[in-house]
Amino acid sequence: MSISNSKETTQRMAALHQKFAKIYGHQPEGIWRAPGRVNLIGEHTDYNMGFVLPFAIDKNALVAVRRKTQLDADRQTLDFASTYGSGEHPPITSITFDELVPRAVPGWAAYPAAVLWALNQLEGVELGGIQLLVDSDVPVGSGLSSSHALEVATIVALDDLYELGLSKVQMAQLTQRAENEFVGAPTGIMDQSASLMSHAQHALFLDCRSMETQAVPLPLAQHDAVVLVMDTRVEHSHVDGGYAARRASCEQAAAALEVQSLREVTVVAELEAIEDPVAKRRAMHIVTENRRVLDTVFALREGDLDAVGKLLYQSHESMRDDYEISSEELDVAVEAAMAAGAIGARMTGGGFGGSAIALIKREHIDKVSQAVREAFDQAGYVEPAIFTVIADEGAGKA
Template identity: 50%
Template structure:
């Protein structure tokens, strides 16, 4: 295993184990997680593997095969920089929560396409979290580990993400989507065997790398918090009379509320359709979600809009941007016999607009975090 070999070369000893956590794609339910709403992600075949061994001196040494010229040996976790803060933050969160976590040598190897909105950061965090949980005998359940990984990203990295990405990485099951109530953290796996109905999910990576920590994501979250306060509810999930709520709001706050409330309904409707085996009908909900994210939440981009429009024109039943937005990827529900046609149509549309060529990836519902060796 490549990451184990790299660990041996770096540290002169074998790791105590190798753990893997996947990236995720969100089928539907965007920007609802931090509004205490519903989401429906599933894990992907790509992720981050962590080869880890304990140290008895309290020091945390972190390196990545994707950054071979960077290696950090930290006695003070606050000195971590850049991508290293995602791993160091997990150690910090575990220790700050009162768990007896000592030092560790950590070598990472990831294959999640970076900047594509497929949550490479959560995969990194969760892989480290499950490794340290097992090595130090903490006995934490997967949701607790997901919440600690989220806390690392919120408080140590400074990215105010919701719980969806870490939960999807930690809790997903092969062949299923994870239906998650982001308030209660109640969850269940929903069968997602679209191939039996003659469909496949396609990820369209626009190649536009996004950086959610640049303030745009935080501003959208603040809009939602401001609107909830104005409406006198704990979170936008509690809005039950949308028309009355919209009548009390103006501007960006009004738009954000309209998206969040209707998106929650779309998640619940999607779960119902999947359980009923009505896979094709999910397409219309994907289309509606994208329009809402484009027009009401204003987090799309020209490349995402062209990808979605061209995918549907090429034969997809539906498509939408996925992830935080401002770039990244779209997901399309495509009849198995129209995959080539969708690829051709999206590629043609990109050439016409002189966009860089997109990348097409099959989205196969995959297992969550697990030990590999």
Template identity: 50%
Template sequence: MNELLQRGSEHFASHFGGTPDGLWSAPGRVNLIGEHTDYNDGFAFPIAIDKRTTVAARARADRLLRVASSSFPGVVEVCLDDLSPDALTGWAAYPLGVAWAMSQAAGRAGGSAAAGSPMAGVDLALTSDVPAGAGLSSSAAVECAVALALDDLWGLGLDRQELARLGQLAENKVVGAPTGIMDQSASLLGEPDHGILLDCQSLQTQSVPLGFAHARAGLLVIDTRTSHSHADGGYASRRRSCEDGARSMGVGSLRALGPDDLPRAAALLDDQTFRRVRHIVTENQRVLDTVAALRTSGPAVIGTFLNESHVSMRDDFEISTPELDLAVSSAQEAGAVGARMTGGGFGGAAIALVRDDDAGRVAEEIAVSFARAGYTAPHIFPVTASEGARRER
């Protein structure tokens, strides 16, 4: 973390000169289970991970926002008065979209131009070790780090649930990705060795002990290096199918349905829409079953739920890829407790819950399987449940 903060300070100095007023960071996330349930008002169970995005920021004496990223060349500039969803494009839409959402929440497009006052301009420099395009929510890490920094510099005093909502608003309205609120919630609310049970209808959260350290187990991330974008059509079409299914079933969202409703859904819906609905309904139940098992028996017994989740995403929701399927099957065959793809799908990463003693062998077997199939070598690394967004300095 110290190295990442040092890089952040140096990156800020190289673009804007001098030192920042502070450094803030936010983690990426792994969704342990509960995929595509968030925008259906369902349940999700993510963890914040020990890969983070940092933002070095300094208030300005005018109304100019300037943002630089170590992942992209140049500096993007925009006046606070010109912020709008239509005016923001490319990578800068993520941090500047948050600034727009927060200006909306503050209820004013104006404000004092004095440095440090509400809605003054800010210089922002982003650095990150969250792999982009891997399904680990690098975008939410950016949004949450920037949101926390702007909340401090502008003195808005927003709570973390509201910051999560504003990050989601930025991604929906500015970036154009129809995502739910899970990623931002995980990045802002994470705790070490805990998962976050998120009720996406009420937005209530519960911190649930994972018990991984006690069980001598942990998570491997298998980044298949096949990138995806939530703004692409596949994600949006799945969301439309869910909305169509809920409407046909006469409910406001698929959260209102349980496993006992599936026979009626099968009779009423076309095959594809039914399978989309079945994934959401059964995935919600798997989230609750996983949390109950962790509370009563520990992580050794949740493998079945992880494995079933992947099958559901592969066959019913159809968001997996050959690379993700191979990562999961290879991990299972090598002795993982359970494995599944994670994130929005159409590429990205899988996760495997492994015993500490098995981690090296599981990673090696996955790499061999990818080489045998002629796929690009995956990036395999362990992650631990981490603290959420925070001010570092």
């Protein structure tokens, strides 16, 4: 049962039905949802074949979809529209299958288009024209995986409508290919896996090499604790060069150590064989972060939130100093939360902006939130968006 299957989501669905009919002149065949995610710990380890521990959140992308029929004059055209900031008459992006060319589709429409492109690469799959309308409450550019939520909602919808019979692992791999090759962002497989495979009140322990998963209970309620998201409002993008540069450094480090991926390195001393100091620092983060993920899983199963909190902060220090993907705003959010009594805090997501998270006692929500806002005000930053999130169920029919 999805926690986000709430009165608010029901209202969003009803509005989406009405909007779809107004835009396209037909009712959709259905509405599908896919959540954004918070990565509790395990950053940039996914494309290094390592371990990650994200969870789906109670903010999601809804997509309403209708397959075109022989009665549609433009039955082979793909139509995309969004409720996001579009007023009463949102523009429709219409493209043909011939125009499904990597990096050629502009704006947000590139994400559902990428999924159609990836599915079209499968042998025996023939998709026709569709009409799609998206409504998402996952903050854009916040590091909570708004783009992957849209991609996952799209692939889940098309898998259902065309009865493709894809497994969740296959859908994760296809959306990764869509992101890497069509959109041009060299991301790993964590975000779409979290959106597809998560379970309510649990984190998803994912081995990115084997794709094996385990649901790890989040004992937050038992400890009267919550996860607080601090969105710096500094938008980040995986298409920008910083992400690709980090991935290249990891590949350089793996080559220097003559291993397939940094997942194979478990002893920090082995990194001394890397001559390039930057590559060595990047590798240091990956090796120690993999260890922190395993330790966090153990601590959660033991119900030891204090240990989890220490690991979260150690992860942030590693991302700030070794991987160098934090920002001044993220550092201010983390330090302010810690000073106000957070159990632990770290930046989350790809970095270079986006959000930080804090593990806090419920009674400290107002105190920590106010401390972060005051720290941002004193530093002259834009006021952050601060909210709690709940571990939700993975994608499916809404």
